Amino acid sequence: MADRYAPAKIGEPITDADTPALVVDxxxxxxxxxxxxxxxxxxxxxxxxxxxxxxxxxxxxxxxxxxxxxxxxxxxxxxxxxxxxxxxxxxxxxxxxxxxxxxxxxxxxxxxxxxxxxxxxxxxxxxxxxxxxxxxxxxxxxxxxxxxxxxxxxxxxxxxxxxxxxxxxxxxxxxxxxxxxxxxxxxxxxxxxxxxxxxxxxxxxxxxxxxxxxxxxxxxxxxxxxxxxxxxxxxxxxxxxxxxxxxxxxxxxxxxxxxxxxxxxxxxxxxxxxxxxxxxxxxxxxxxxxxxxxxxxxxxxxxxxxxxxxxxxxxxxxxxxxxxxxxLANANPSDIISSSRFATSLTVLSTITSTHASPARLICDAGLKAVSVETYLPTLVSILPATAKGAQFWRNGDGVTWKYVSGGDEHGVLVPKNRADEEQVGPWLRAVSLENLVGGKAVLVAGHCDPTINMHEHIVATEDGVVVSDVWNIGGRGVGF
Amino acid sequence: MADRYAPAKIGEPITDADTPALVVDxxxxxxxxxxxxxxxxxxxxxxxxxxxxxxxxxxxxxxxxxxxxxxxxxxxxxxxxxxxxxxxxxxxxxxxxxxxxxxxxxxxxxxxxxxxxxxxxxxxxxxxxxxxxxxxxxxxxxxxxxxxxxxxxxxxxxxxxxxxxxxxxxxxxxxxxxxxxxxxxxxxxxxxxxxxxxxxxxxxxxxxxxxxxxxxxxxxxxxxxxxxxxxxxxxxxxxxxxxxxxxxxxxxxxxxxxxxxxxxxxxxxxxxxxxxxxxxxxxxxxxxxxxxxxxxxxxxxxxxxxxxxxxxxxxxxxxxxxxxxxxLANANPSDIISSSRFATSLTVLSTITSTHASPARLICDAGLKAVSVETYLPTLVSILPATAKGAQFWRNGDGVTWKYVSGGDEHGVLVPKNRADEEQVGPWLRAVSLENLVGGKAVLVAGHCDPTINMHEHIVATEDGVVVSDVWNIGGRGVGF
Missing domain, CATH: 3.20.20.10 (Alanine racemase)
Structure with missing residues (x-):
């Protein structure tokens, strides 16, 4: 059944993975x-x-x-x-x-x-x-x-x-x-x-x-x-x-x-x-x-x-x-033993399935069945328009800053982080063009890693951040009886 | 693997089901x-x-x-x-x-x-x-x-x-x-x-x-x-x-x-x-x-x-x-078209794995991998001590009223609902005896049914509330790609 169907194949570009998918660098x-x-x-x-x-x-x-x-x-x-x-x-x-x-x-x-x-x-x-x-x-x-x-x-x-x-x-x-x-x-x-x-x-x-x-x-x-x-x-x-x-x-x-x-x-x-x-x-x-x-x-x-x-x-x-x-929110630059020294090796790859100019929002397919929201919301790392090639991502912050808000079980909603960003979003969306974003990818960092991974069946592994190097099974997921 | 292992067999008492388990009446x-x-x-x-x-x-x-x-x-x-x-x-x-x-x-x-x-x-x-x-x-x-x-x-x-x-x-x-x-x-x-x-x-x-x-x-x-x-x-x-x-x-x-x-x-x-x-x-x-x-x-x-x-x-x-x-919280007795007319056919069966008199609490094995907590907490329906036979449950409210608080990924914590209940819990726990409760069952109603069911692989069906009549597969669960 669909559950056990692996989201990607070795050698494919990561961005071809079926979404929502966990990706490990x-x-x-x-x-x-x-x-x-x-x-x-x-x-x-x-x-x-x-x-x-x-x-x-x-x-x-x-x-x-x-x-x-x-x-x-x-x-x-x-x-x-x-x-x-x-x-x-x-x-x-x-x-x-x-x-x-x-x-x-x-x-x-x-x-x-x-x-x-x-x-x-x-x-x-x-x-x-x-x-x-x-x-x-x-x-x-x-x-x-x-x-x-x-x-x-x-x-x-x-x-x-x-x-x-x-x-x-x-x-x-x-x-x-x-x-x-x-x-x-x-x-x-x-x-x-x-x-x-x-x-x-x-x-x-x-x-x-x-x-x-x-x-x-x-x-x-x-x-x-x-x-x-x-x-x-x-x-x-x-x-x-x-x-x-x-x-x-x-x-x-x-x-x-x-x-x-x-x-x-x-x-x-x-x-x-x-x-x-x-x-x-x-x-x-x-x-x-x-x-x-x-x-x-x-x-x-x-x-x-x-x-x-x-x-x-x-x-x-x-x-x-x-x-x-x-x-990551524990980060403390003056604290040499801070957990912020560890790298974010895990991301959630999602597809932007719907885009809207007014009010500005992008809808992605990572809802609360794919990303845990119970203690901390996911954050947006980057956006890859549908027409971009390879790893040509827009990093969050490049001219416009988005935040993830929960859109329920199946949807994540990306909206401008604050009013200043909101004013920049309109021109940015027109420059990038909405049509260019439908079918594109949004890369998220999970709010809470354990329950997020628990919802998935596979981890897509990559050595270079571009190509799928392996697909790992999450054998221990489930309610845990 | 454990995920696909069914929690119960037809003809068994429901209370023998491996927990946490979804049960449908x-x-x-x-x-x-x-x-x-x-x-x-x-x-x-x-x-x-x-x-x-x-x-x-x-x-x-x-x-x-x-x-x-x-x-x-x-x-x-x-x-x-x-x-x-x-x-x-x-x-x-x-x-x-x-x-x-x-x-x-x-x-x-x-x-x-x-x-x-x-x-x-x-x-x-x-x-x-x-x-x-x-x-x-x-x-x-x-x-x-x-x-x-x-x-x-x-x-x-x-x-x-x-x-x-x-x-x-x-x-x-x-x-x-x-x-x-x-x-x-x-x-x-x-x-x-x-x-x-x-x-x-x-x-x-x-x-x-x-x-x-x-x-x-x-x-x-x-x-x-x-x-x-x-x-x-x-x-x-x-x-x-x-x-x-x-x-x-x-x-x-x-x-x-x-x-x-x-x-x-x-x-x-x-x-x-x-x-x-x-x-x-x-x-x-x-x-x-x-x-x-x-x-x-x-x-x-x-x-x-x-x-x-x-x-x-x-x-x-x-x-x-x-x-x-x-x-159920939408209930409105004067509202004949209220959703409260529908019966709670689904419960989450969990095992009490640990008990404590002071501060009074029962720990059950339904944490946030088994019961969704992101919008509404589960509620406790009843408790079955380990030594009780058949369906001899203590209904929540029989002398002591408990509420569920989240204990993280793998634990649910049952604590007295308020101070008045707290005063009753001590004598109640002594009367029932803590040893009698370890290994007992706690029956919960999910806070939000869709994402709760999404975490499980099976639904244990019962016709009489006592014996397992069927075990149903939740075929469509998962992150949903």
Whole structure:
């Protein structure tokens, strides 16, 4: 059906893609993946962090195996690139940075990684960067942290199957364990997962989620965390283990002012509660005093601060790989660790289907089924008239500045940004000519990348910004059951 | 992959469905389909409308072939049920009501109807209501109005293929034409579609869209409409025809106060512009004075008013079949034509994955990937504790009243509605016991049905509210290219 019909073919001009379509600039994507590694290494050194800092990219952002494999295996920076390479590293000093695995938000995302297929292009790339030792995605020993609590018979049956497949793959590549970890926040989760582990004959590592201001899942205090850790430890050996703390604070990510963001993370509840929990775990003998308890959290907007705090051992950034208009609004030129250093590698290509001079507006085919509008509106990057050749775009701002306003489920409406622009639009539209714009393209940056990508089936990849170099499947999209 | 994995099996309790899942109560759905027919017949009589009033349900609401076939073929009310039955009707008086076909918002939706497959359950139902004359969905001669403008090479290639398939099907069932109509608002659309029609060897009926206050597509004045109609007529015979006016006003649908809604529709631009356009078309000889020009528009919130206006020949309601919290807020007990007469046939079933006493909150697995929140938040209908049997739900309001607040992409957060409720929640939670609620179910009504359904792959159907009677595929979901 139309859903699974790919919007473009390799070798075509991007502007021939059927719209609305997601487009990823691969060079910018790789820049972001490498920049994250460099920034983390730099922060690790700067703050004299005495333990490893791992990057565990959040798969929920893109849900695309082709991107996840690049995050795990790219060798573009001079640091150990993943946990296997870290283990083989001769240095005994805490590693500056490496990729420990991926996070997922839903079981369906985990399944799409473990059972999924990447594109032929990615498969070739994978063979080349691993010198052929990894033939394809089925050879990858994944380390997945499911950062959410799940409940229910059907979910547990699916988890049992996933564990069996991951365990079998681990055996094949000579690893001891399946590589799957999951968040819990109450006894019901622990009991249910212990049953699954017992049935599957595996040990399941549990991360206790700490609710640190987000107001959703997670134990509400350090005391509750320690009690739950003890409860896990009281389970029979060979079922579940207490393996770490999951402490992500979503609200801090988008505090616009950098100083406020610093205060919110370093002096806020999140870091305080983690520190308190670590203290209690040690003072009450749940872990040894010398143990480094894995603490996983942080996102694109705050990871430098979680690293600076010294209590986090792993960061979970997702959006940095593709970026969106909401994160771009965090920009702060004086802030060297601003998320604005990441490039916008993802855009939404839409077709202008209707044009109007008075009131001036262009209608494009990216409505709220194609671009998320619930927290932040998309922004317009550029316009390509129907008759223009190649990449001859009008950049937004060249004489006339437009903004995107929602036109409902199927339409985006581009209108002048303000009155001054409005006065320029008339002459500009006459100069360009309306007929020249119908059938042209409007390039948008998503307001919020995760739910935008979730609506699409494919990502059109380009190396040069002009020609389609690959078409990637968004395997993990959906409501996520 | 997980996306295509159906959340439930026929015969299972609904509460065993993997969540988040859409659930449709088929009895309520059929009630809505019949109520719409009865209301239109009543309004037709009441306002002495001198021409046919057709119902053309909007497929964009549900995108589900199993529901569209019920809208087209159900015989539950004493009126001609579709255009074929109308043609066979002995009466020469204008028909009270009948279903002329369906509307679609996107080409992908049209494709999902024409190329799609319904469930075995629907196929049996179809054979029974048509006495076997329609064996399956491939025997249905669809009449589709695509209510949007489309542009682009790939779109046109797909349209040409669709027309060929529809033309072939029309021949097989003895019809003269393919049954596809499409909206236009400028010369570029007309030229492009004339090319497709010429290549495909078919005549393509065009509806000119009138922009009547919505501020997106559509010609901006009656004068422009007449000029474009003349432009269409100037094309060679056997390519395109001017076949009607598409005049839908989305903003009027949700005016809460009934009197304000009446004013907006009957005295507003929409109706005035249509009337002016009809006058000009006749005075300038584009159509004959005796012609009834098809005028299609109206939605669930306003259709009684468009019928009352006397200028609309066809209404396009979509949401009435399933309803949502936004339309329910239009409720007006003194308003006999209120959309609140339709039943909420669609709910979102979610699992409570985490519970907390202080601050009191229940976390469910229906976040903004499963329930649209961009215009109106979902509402909570009921809660089923994990240990309850069958349909033993706590209705919202039984001692404690909750509201849904967004918890981001993957979570919904249920919190007390106000301070008074907050005081009751503590004792209620202790009485029910938190452990009893983890793994339980929360039943929601979507805030906005169309984009909510668009995120799902399946609809779980139930006849009795307890057991799964069928699982329907949402064939037309997606970004809609």
């Amino acid at each position: 691969v060079a910018k994507l790789m820049h972001n993946i490498r920049l994250m590694r460099e920034m983390v290494a730099e922060l690790h050194k700067q703050h004299h962090v005495p333990h490893h800092i791992a990057i565990r990219p959040h798969y929920k952002t893109h849900k695309c195996l082709d991107i996840a494999l690049r995050q795990l295996f790219d060798r573009g920076a001079g640091y150990p690139h993943n946990s296997a390479e870290l283990a083989a590293s001769p240095s005994s000093a805490p590693a500056a940075t490496f990729t420990s695995g991926v996070c997922c938000a839903k079981l369906a995302e985990c399944e799409s990684i473990v059972y999924g297929r990447c594109s032929d292009g990615t498969r070739s790339w994978l063979r080349s960067v691993t010198s052929g030792s990894v033939q394809d995605e089925a050879d990858v020993h994944w380390d997945i942290l499911l950062t959410n609590e799940i409940m229910g018979k059907k979910k547990m049956a699916r988890l049992a199957r996933l564990l069996a497949v991951m365990q079998e793959r681990a055996r094949r590549v000579g690893k001891a364990a399946h590589g799957f970890k999951i968040a819990v926040d109450c006894r019901a989760h622990v009991d249910q997962l212990a049953d699954v582990a017992r049935t599957a004959g595996v040990v399941l590592p549990l991360y206790i989620e700490l609710q640190n201001g987000g107001g959703r899942c997670g134990v509400d205090s350090a005391g509750e965390l320690v009690e739950l850790a003890k409860y896990i430890k009281a389970h029979p050996a060979g079922t579940v283990t207490f393996s770490g703390i999951h402490a992500y604070q979503g609200r801090n990510q988008h505090i616009r002012n950098h100083a406020d963001r610093v205060r919110a993370v370093l002096e806020g509840d999140a870091t305080k509660m983690v520190r308190e929990a670590l203290g209690l775990l040690k003072s009450q003998g749940v872990v040894a005093h010398t143990d480094v308890v894995p603490v996983s959290g942080a996102g694109t907007g705050t990871f430098p601060l979680e690293i600076a705090s010294g209590v986090f051992t792993e960061i979970q950034p997702g959006s940095y790989a593709v970026m969106d208009a909401d994160y | 088929v009895a309520k759905l059929m009630h809505n389909i019949r109520l719409m027919r009865e209301m239109v017949a009543e309004l037709h009589k009441q306002h002495h409308v001198p021409h046919h009033i057709a119902i053309r349900p909007h497929y964009k609401t549900h995108k589900c072939l199993d529901i569209a076939l019920r809208q087209l073929f159900d015989r539950g009310a004493g009126y001609p049920h579709n255009s074929a039955e109308l043609a066979a009707s002995p009466s020469s008086a204008p028909a009270a009501t009948f279903t002329s076909g369906v509307c679609c918002a996107k080409l992908a939706e049209c494709e999902s109807i024409v190329y799609g497959r319904c469930s075995d359950g629907t196929r049996s139902w179809l054979r029974s209501v048509t006495s076997g004359s329609v064996q399956d969905e491939a025997d249905v001669h669809w009449d589709i109005l695509l209510t949007n403008e489309i542009m682009g090479k790939k779109k046109m290639a797909r349209l040409a293929r669709l027309l060929a398939v529809m033309q072939e099907r029309a021949r097989r069932v003895g019809k003269a034409a393919h049954g596809f109509k499409i909206a236009v608002d400028c010369r570029a659309h007309v030229d492009q579609l004339a090319d497709v029609a010429r290549t495909a060897g078919v005549v393509l009926p065009l509806y000119i869209e009138l922009q009547n206050g919505g501020g997106r597509c559509g010609v901006d004045s009656a004068g422009e409409l007449v000029e474009l109609a003349k432009y269409i007529k100037a094309h060679p015979a056997g390519t395109v025809t001017f076949s009607g006016i598409h005049a839908y006003q989305g903003r009027n649908q949700h005016i809460r106060n009934h009197a304000d809604r009446v004013r907006a529709v009957l005295e507003g631009d929409a109706t005035k512009m249509v009337r002016e356009a009809l006058g000009l078309l006749k005075s300038q000889g584009v159509v004959a004075h005796t012609d009834v020009v098809p005028v299609s528009g109206a939605g669930t919130g306003t259709f009684p008013l468009e019928i009352a206006s006397g200028v609309f020949t066809e209404i396009q309601p979509g949401s009435y079949a399933v309803m949502d919290a936004d339309y």
